[in-house]
Structure formats: C-alpha cells, structure tokens
Amino acid sequence: MFCPLTFLILYGSGVIWWKALLSGLGVGVGGLVLVLPFILSWGNVDRSLWSQEEHMKRQIRYREKLRQWENQEEDDR
Incomplete structure (x- = not known):
C-alpha cells in the first residue's frame, strides 16, 4: 500500500520516475524487514503456555479431522 503511494507522491512532486520507483520499492522492502520477524515469530508460539x-x-478438533480423513479414504475405495 505504501509503495505505490510513495511512488505517486514523489513522481507527482517532480522526482524522476526511476528514483521515485526505487524509493517506493525501498519503502516496501523496509516495511517487510520490519514486519516479517513478527509474522514469523507468531508461527512459533510455545504451546505449553496454552490453557488445558x-x-x-485442539485434540478434539484433530480427532474429528482424522475421522473425516479416514472416512474419505474408505469412500474412495
């Protein structure tokens, strides 16, 4: 969202198009560098902290899914 907006603001204010494009891409890469560690860390949540x-x-949902998969395998035969 910020990449095209940065490009349009800079290009509209008279900056050469390729410099505006590089600045927009720089904003995008910088945003990813700042946000990506948080996204990746959410995937590694310590499940021991979850309540009983x-x-x-989660165990019940897993068992239900397992039963569904087994039923699908039996239907496929």
Missing part, C-alpha cells in the same frame, strides 16, 4: 482447555479443544 485449549489443548483439549
């Missing part, structure tokens, strides 16, 4: 109730819910 949440753990049980």
Whole structure:
C-alpha cells in the first residue's frame, strides 16, 4: 500500500520516475524487514503456555479431522 503511494507522491512532486520507483520499492522492502520477524515469530508460539482447555479443544478438533480423513479414504475405495 505504501509503495505505490510513495511512488505517486514523489513522481507527482517532480522526482524522476526511476528514483521515485526505487524509493517506493525501498519503502516496501523496509516495511517487510520490519514486519516479517513478527509474522514469523507468531508461527512459533510455545504451546505449553496454552490453557488445558485449549489443548483439549485442539485434540478434539484433530480427532474429528482424522475421522473425516479416514472416512474419505474408505469412500474412495
């Protein structure tokens, strides 16, 4: 979102198009560098911190999915 906006603002204010494009790409790469570590760290949540109730819910959902997969395999035969 900020990359095209940066490009349009700079290009509209008289900056050469390729410098405006490089600046827009720089803003995009900088944003990714700042945000990507947070996105990647959310995937590595320590499940030992979850409540016992949440753990049980996940186990039940997993078992239901497993049953569905087994039923699909039986239907495919």
